Amino acid sequence: MSDTTAFELVTPARVMISRAAGMVVAPGVEGLFGVLPRHAPLISTLQRGVVEVHDNGQVTDRIMVDGGIADVAEDRCTILAERAEKLDPSRKDEIHAQLDAAEQDGKDNDVDFLKAVLAALAA
Numbered sequence: 001m002s003d004t005t006a007f008e009l010v011t012p013a014r015v016m017i018s019r020a021a022g023m024v025v026a027p028g029v030e031g032l033f034g035v036l037p038r039h040a041p042l043i044s045t046l047q048r049g050v051v052e053v054h055d056n057g058q059v060t061d062r063i064m065v066d067g068g069i070a071d072v073a074e075d076r077c078t079i080l081a082e083r084a085e086k087l088d089p090s091r092k093d094e095i096h097a098q099l100d101a102a103e104q105d106g107k108d109n110d111v112d113f114l115k116a117v118l119a120a121l122a123a
Contacts, residue, residue, distance in 0.1 A: 005037045007053060008121055009063060011084050017061065023054040024077045026070050033057040035070075035077045038071050042072040048113070050087065051079060062087040064117045085117045 006120035024073045027049025033044075046068045053061040053073055068081035085095070100113035 002037055004034060004055075005039070005070070006077075009051065009065075009079045009081060009084060011081050016063065016081075016084050016086070017053070018056060021053045021060075021077070024079075025052040025054070026077075027051070027065070028070070029112070031072075035072050038074050039072050039077070041074065042070070044070045044072075046070055046081070046095060047080065048116055051084075062116050064113075064118070064120050066116075083113065085113075087117065087120050089121055092118070095121070 004022055005024070006021060006097065007021040007024050008015060009017040010120045025032055027042070027047050028044045028102070030044075031046065033050075046065055048066050049064070051063045051065055052091050053063075064085045064087055065079065065081040068079055071078045071080070075090045095114055099111065099114040101116065102114060
């Protein structure tokens with residue numbers, strides 16, 4: 001039996017991640033939940049929050065999602081997110097610029113999401 005599960009994170013624009021993972025932690029509307037290999041089937045609505053991908057006991061990827069759905073089967077976990085942003089500290093200035101533009105354009109949804117991304121980067 002495998003000690004990983006196939007993981008995909010998909011947005012309307014692209015497949016953001018597609019790889020094996022030791023564990024995935026997702027922000028369900030009822031709270032965080034973890035997905036390990038051989039997990040029972042599950043479908044869950046996601047709220048805005050951070051998806052963490054773990055390998056060998058370490059967090060290897062952190063992605064902010066803005067809602068979506070997690071579809072879990074015994075051998076895979078697929079997250080369909082309305083939008084997602086990889087939490088990469090080297091992109092902080094770029095995200096600040098996106099936030100400034102969203103504020104000027106009055107795009108409240110974008111402003112809220114980008115503020116959440118910056119808060120997660122600071123954590």
